[in-house]
Amino acid sequence: MKELLELYLAFFRIGGLTFGGGLTMLPMLKYELVEKKDWVSEDDLLDYYAVGQCTPGIIAVNVATFVGYKRKGVIGGICSTLGMISPSLIIVSILAMFLQQFMDNVWVQHGVEGIKIVVCALMLNTVLTMGKKSITGKLTAVAAILGFVGAVFTPVPTVALVIVAGIAGIVLNKAGKEIV
Amino acid sequence: MMNNVFIQLFIEFFQIGLFAVGGGPATIPFLMDITTRHDWYTKLDVVNMLAVSESTPGPIGINMATYAGFKATGFLGGLAATLSLVLPSIIVIVIVARILESFSQNKYVRAAFAMIRPVVTGLIASAVLGIFETALFTAKDGSFQVPVFHLALVGVFFGLMNVKKLKKIHPFFWMVAGVVLGIVFRM
Incomplete structure (x- = not known):
C-alpha cells in the first residue's frame, strides 16, 4: 500500500513538473526512479522507452505503466499511470477555462522562453548519460549513430528502427559476436 | 445510449490510445479527425491545445485529451477522455511486460536489447535536435x-x-531558474 502511494506520488511529480511530455520527461524519470528511488536502472529506462515507442499510446504513460507493473504488478501500473495523468487533469481543466488570457500574458511568455533553455540543457545532459550507459563498444557506437542518422535523415519510422536493431542484435549473437 | 457523450468520448479516445503509435504527436491527426464527426471542439482548438500543452506540465497527449474532453462536456469529460486514452496502454504494456519477463534471461532477448538501447539513445538524440530546432x-x-x-x-x-x-539537484529547480531568467531578461 505504501509503495503504491509512493508510485502514485513519484509519477504525480514527474507528470506535474515536466513540460512537453514524452522525451522531455526523461531527465525527471531518471531523477525520480533511478537516482532517488533506485526502482529501475538506466538500462531499464531505455528498454521501456524502446517498448513504449513500439507500442500504441502515449510514451510517458507506457513507461509509467511499465515501471509500476515491474514494482507492484497490474495495480502498480494503474497507480503510476493515474499519478502521471492527475496533474494534467487538474492543470489543463483550470487552463481550459481561461486559455487565451494565459497564453497572451507577457510574463508567461517570458517564463516559457526561459524554461525552453533549461529543457534543452536537461535533454543534452540526459543524452550524454544515456550514451555513456548504452554505448559500450564499437558495435553499439555504430548502432547509436545509425539510430540518429536514421531518425534525422530518413523517413524510416521509429518502430522500424527499433525492430531492425533488435533483429541485428539477435543475428550478431548467432554469428558469435559479443555485444558488450 | 450510443448518443451519450461519455460513451462517444470513450469510443473516440480509446481508439486513439490503441492506434496512435509514437506518442503525443501521433494523436494530433486523430484529434483533427474527430472534429469532422463531433462538434466538441474546432480545428483551431487543436492548435491552441498544442500551444497550451507545450507550456503546461504533463505529457502532450494527455493534455490534449483532457482539453478536448473538457471542451466537450466539462471536467468529467476531460476525465473520461483521458482515462479512455490510457486504458489501451495499460492493457498492452502489461501483456508486453509479462512476455518480456519470461524471456528476460533469454540470450537472444538480451542481445536484442543490447543493440536496441544505443539505437534508442540515437533516437533520443535526434529528438533533442528537434527540440532545439x-x-x-x-x-x-x-x-x-x-x-x-x-x-x-x-x-x-x-x-x-x-x-x-550540483548533480543531485531536482530538474524542477533548473526549470524555476529558467523561468526567473526568462522573466528577468524578458526573453
Whole structure:
C-alpha cells in the first residue's frame, strides 16, 4: 500500500513538473526512479522507452505503466499511470477555462522562453548519460549513430528502427559476436 | 445510449490510445479527425491545445485529451477522455511486460536489447535536435534564427548540471531558474 502511494506520488511529480511530455520527461524519470528511488536502472529506462515507442499510446504513460507493473504488478501500473495523468487533469481543466488570457500574458511568455533553455540543457545532459550507459563498444557506437542518422535523415519510422536493431542484435549473437 | 457523450468520448479516445503509435504527436491527426464527426471542439482548438500543452506540465497527449474532453462536456469529460486514452496502454504494456519477463534471461532477448538501447539513445538524440530546432532555432515568425545568447545560456546550464555538487539537484529547480531568467531578461 505504501509503495503504491509512493508510485502514485513519484509519477504525480514527474507528470506535474515536466513540460512537453514524452522525451522531455526523461531527465525527471531518471531523477525520480533511478537516482532517488533506485526502482529501475538506466538500462531499464531505455528498454521501456524502446517498448513504449513500439507500442500504441502515449510514451510517458507506457513507461509509467511499465515501471509500476515491474514494482507492484497490474495495480502498480494503474497507480503510476493515474499519478502521471492527475496533474494534467487538474492543470489543463483550470487552463481550459481561461486559455487565451494565459497564453497572451507577457510574463508567461517570458517564463516559457526561459524554461525552453533549461529543457534543452536537461535533454543534452540526459543524452550524454544515456550514451555513456548504452554505448559500450564499437558495435553499439555504430548502432547509436545509425539510430540518429536514421531518425534525422530518413523517413524510416521509429518502430522500424527499433525492430531492425533488435533483429541485428539477435543475428550478431548467432554469428558469435559479443555485444558488450 | 450510443448518443451519450461519455460513451462517444470513450469510443473516440480509446481508439486513439490503441492506434496512435509514437506518442503525443501521433494523436494530433486523430484529434483533427474527430472534429469532422463531433462538434466538441474546432480545428483551431487543436492548435491552441498544442500551444497550451507545450507550456503546461504533463505529457502532450494527455493534455490534449483532457482539453478536448473538457471542451466537450466539462471536467468529467476531460476525465473520461483521458482515462479512455490510457486504458489501451495499460492493457498492452502489461501483456508486453509479462512476455518480456519470461524471456528476460533469454540470450537472444538480451542481445536484442543490447543493440536496441544505443539505437534508442540515437533516437533520443535526434529528438533533442528537434527540440532545439523548435525551441531555439525557430523565430516567433517561423523563420530560422541563431540565438547566440540563448545557446550560451544552454551551455551555462549544461555546464552547471555537470558540476559534481550540483548533480543531485531536482530538474524542477533548473526549470524555476529558467523561468526567473526568462522573466528577468524578458526573453
